[in-house]
Amino acid sequence: MRALRRFTVRAALPEALTPLSQLVMNLRWSWHAETRDLFEALDPELWQTCGNDPVKVLGEVSAERLATLSRDRRFLRHLQDAVDDLEDYLSSAHWYQSLGPDAPRSIAYFSAEFGITEVLPQYSGGLGILAGDHLKAASDLGVPLIGVGLLYRAGYFEQGLSADGWQLERYPSLDPHGLPVKLLRQPDGSTVVVSVPLPEGRTLHAHVWRAQVGRVSLLLLDSDIEENAPAERGVTDRLYGGDEDHRLRQEMLLGIGGVRAVRAYCQLTGTPQPEVFHANEGHAGFQGVERIRELTESHGLSFAEALQAVRAGTVFTTHTPVPAGIDRFPRTLIERYFAGFGVPLEHLIPLGSEDDPSKFNMAHMGLRLGQRANGVSQLHGHVSRSMFSDLWPGFDQGDVPIGSITNGVHAPTWTARELVELGTQTSSEGDPFEGQGPASFDGVDRIPSGELWTTRRMLRGRLVDEVRRRLRETALSRGAAEAEVGWTDTAFDPDVLTIGFARRVPSYKRLTLMLRDPERLRALLLDPERPVQLVIAGKSHPADDGGKQLIQQMVKFADDPAIRHRIAFLPGYDIGMARYLYWGCDVWLNNPLRPLEACGTSGMKAALNGGLNLSIRDGWWDEWFDGQNGWSIPTADGVDDHDRRDDVEARAIYDLLSTQVVPRFYETDRDGVPSRWVEMVRHTLRETGPKVLATRMVRDYVEHLYVPAAGSARTMADGGYAPARDEAQWRARLQENWSGVRVAHVEATGGGDTPEIGSTLALRAEVELPHLTPADIEVQAAYGRVDDADGLHEVTTVPMAHEHTEGSRHWFTATVPLERTGAFGYTVRVLPHSEHLADPAELGLVRSA
Template structure:
């Protein structure tokens, strides 16, 4: 008989041990080695069996052991020290508190998933891991972020394999009372309830669970409450589960309900209200609609005025370089949930539909695009690597009208990783001993080059050996699940070798990541693995989405190859890729391999984690690796970008991969001196740490967000909201007037002089143009000359802009604008002019998507400028 209700009964700790619960309920333990060591000492064997989950540890430890610990004065001293350290960490000023210029009082950070620890399984892949690292780093830096997400009662799926290697899924039930969470309650002790309106007058209710991520509160909304009907209770059943309606309800609860949860949390706790809202991908985009509704109903703003006020304080981060990775809903579904009886006067459904409309060329007029809405509701948008920013400008450039791709206002902040989460304790201990400034202040990375090579090699061997032990355990468990008996598994004891070159490949399994590229030539791969002089071993992990049959076939192909008795000691597939397995892999592998189809990897961070542990990267130049590969910190797999035949492209890139491993990677790894050390390899490791260390840290990433996005967004919001939102009212009126009059703006004749027939560098070019402004005033626009190098089609490359400020009136009310351009580059040179809206409250010239250009491309009026 199955239970009809599941819950976890927590142990009652003896009074001397009550501080253990305080430590457990703040997830800082997940990245604080001293606290983890304290939990381990409670019962080392039990700690391993509960997979390092302190909640389960305290739930299963025997009363006798607790009584012994309560009388153990040494343990109690350690407990007191750990508690005092946590309290100091939560209250002492940190980097953010030293900033000038009034940074935001608080920032709300919305994400559909969070990878904080394997003990809180609320993540599926890179988006969630990045969100978790963002919150942890904000805590370390003292950034006042409030996280918002959903609590999934089944999380993401657990993966296991059938006897023939096919991915199977199960969704283990998650009991909130068995997690390091507390229920958010009103002042009178009743659980807080958040409601989101649904069609037919129904409400979707949710309670709110609170996770302490260091200094950061993380609010997780949970629809499994008594007030909901069965369908509504299942809205938060599983991450990325269900059909289209189900996903829409999840995203409405995340965005609309999330804003309401923040308002309630701030009311209950007195936490400052957020000045900035950061949308981590489009899933939470509806938060902008809720904030517009608040402003219309509570501040008496019009929709357009509320839109400007909302945009000013919103940051949107896109994480996907492929349209298929974006949530898109049928327009009629949006009409159903935001129109008809559910429509509110403050947020008309036609305005909602317009926000998500794909109005650009090749857009689908029948869908509502969540990323498009997110960008229209945000004044600041960024990708997650320099290359991804460029790809995003190309993907979404149509939202900004006639502007060149380079002018599309989508920037980039390259992701980083949280070192305390991903770097092995042995590496941290070595750095603390030899490079204290790196640990305490994040500087002094050049000192890595002075580290003793023998010490680095000793640590690397220790980590590789630990990985081999853990992989053997996981391999044995997997084969047992697939039906093998213990008598058939004696070979597992000799699988893998702690002294063999170890390559890791672990990630989600969509087709563009090319899990099976390494198997393009199975016999060549076999020779690599079994080379008698320079053997290679490969550890592979990854999950395909439950609905992705193609991804499952790729996994089956790898598993069947790895099942072969001739190679299974050299190549293994480890099921159920999660944070714990990810940590083991990035710490223990010598080489991190990544071979996506360029440029379809937005960033990727696993290779960063491997680098911080002394691993080297072997990767296609995509995502972050395109930005920071320098020729000495790993190897780049040549990309056959221009080859249109996908099979031929795979053949070419696979061949290059094999050649790199055979002739470069393995040769350098096994090239040992008389002392047994691979000195050239270790020099590359040291260079990798010294050059990449300061770049890949999440402290750099979060500081960039604070300085480049959060602080400007807060400043803009303050301008908009001052004096009863006078700024928002004024900007909305101005935008309406300018947009209405823009068809009357035109660029007339353009001419230049002052450089003669053979201009030289250092000369100045005088540019004149006449402009028709129609009903606009000169102060409404900027007339700019764009200039720089040109290509064979006369297109400007890396154009620079200079405003033409000298004006005079000519006939029929037209204006002549004049200015000078410096000829500061040799070679082919060109220029053009443009007219764009100008207002002090615009974040950039392209914000309105309006630009007026000359009627036809201009010829080179002064010949070849050299």
């Protein structure tokens, strides 16, 4: 028989132990070692069998054990210390509190997934882990963030392997009452319910669960409630599942329902309503549509006026390096779902328009609703400006208003405790987690090489123990008998160079690139003097059979009895497994198809633990590889034949391993320490560590995006949204008359017949502005190196000053310095100008000479 419902019966806590409830419901325990020590002390054996899950431990620890602990003075002192430490963490002023009144009073951060702890499995991969680290770092810095997501009753999926190596998916049913979350309730105790309208008069209802992530509240919407019809109950069934209709309803609940949940939460708790709304990828785009609807109904604004107010306070982050990764819905589906929503379809549909008129593009909507947008590494910013350049026709790629903030990772979550206690994250410049700028972790210089190497070996040994345990479990689950799994007891070796490769398994990440020459890989694994061992993990999307075939290919290779003690594919990749990999791997391998890796934060986590990256110059590694923190795999950029490119880049990996990586690891001094290797580890910890911190990333978001967005949002809301009304009128007038704007004539004087460096050029431009004024525009002189096709490169722009006016004709002047030798060129262009523009290219309007 199957149970109708599953839930956990907990022992009642003795009064002396009631503070445990406070500690377990704040997810700070997931990155605070001392609090985890406390929960382990409840029952060390149970802690292990429960997978280090304090919620589960509290649910299963015996009443007798609790009674004993309630009389244990040492445990009670430990408990009080943990409670005091948490209360101090929650109440103390942090970096953000020093910013003053310009900082946003509150920020809403929307994401389809959040990876905070394996105990709350609401993530699939890098996007969710990044969102979780964003919340944790915001908490550490005191940033008043509110996270908004969905509570998936089956999470993503639990991964297994069949006997022949095919990925198997299992969707465990999660009971929210057994998770570290609480229902959001009204003062009378009733449950808060948010609602989203659906077609045919139906309504999608959701409860709001609140997870506390340090100082940050995370609101998770749950549709599996009695108020819904069966179809609507399943909307939050699983992450990234279902058809287009299902996904659209999920994204409507995230965006529209998420805004309504934030409104209810702020009203109930007295939290200031957010001034900034940050959409982490296009899944959350409908939050902007809901806020437009709010303003049209509450303040009588037109769509255009509400759009100005909403855009001003919206930040959009794209993580997508390829068009295929963007959510695109049939236009007819959008029309069906939003026909009576409150935002006219003739205004809504253009927000998501693209080349294909039958599609509605969520990333395009995110960019049109967000006045400020960014990619997640410098290279990804460049890729994004190219990928979305059609939204700004007439502009060079470099002028497309999409910036970049390179991702970071939450050091307290991902760094091995032993390394932190050694002092690898201390700095003579003060607290690097709250200070300004990229500090150096120079504390690592005080650690003797032998001690650093011994700690790295200990962490490698811990990984080996975990690999053996998982290999045994996996073999048994795939049908092996007990008598057949004895080999796992001696698999892997704590003294062998260990390489890690773990990530999602789309084709561009090239899981099987290392198998291009199987015999050469075997030779590396089985070298009698200097062997290598490989730990591999990753999940393929359940609908991606191509990814599953790559996993199967890897598993079959690793199943070979001759090499299975040196290479392993471990199913069940999650936060819990990842920690062992980041702690214990000497080298982190990453070989995506450049430039399709937006950032690739797994290598950052390895670097925080002294792991050396062996990676294609993609994502974050493209900007922070410095020649001493690992190795750069040469790429075959420009080779169109994918097979040939894979062969070339695989050979480069084998060559680097055999000629540089392996010799350096095994080259030891008289004390048995590979001194040159350890110096690379030390350099990585000292120089790369501070750069990859999530606190650095969140500071960048605050300073470069959140504070300016809050200022713009406040300006637009002044005087009952009078500036938003004025700006909408100005934009309408500008767009109506822009077709008549023309650079009629440009003349240049000075420089002589043969211009020399150090001389100047005087430019004078005649510009026609019918029905517009010089105050509506900015005229720029653009100059730089010129190619054979008269294309300008390395462009510098200077504003041209208004000289005089005759009717609709206006003259502008500027002086251009001749500061370089060689081919030189210039032009003149006209751009819109308003004090409310975040970027001159924002409107996508330009006229060039």
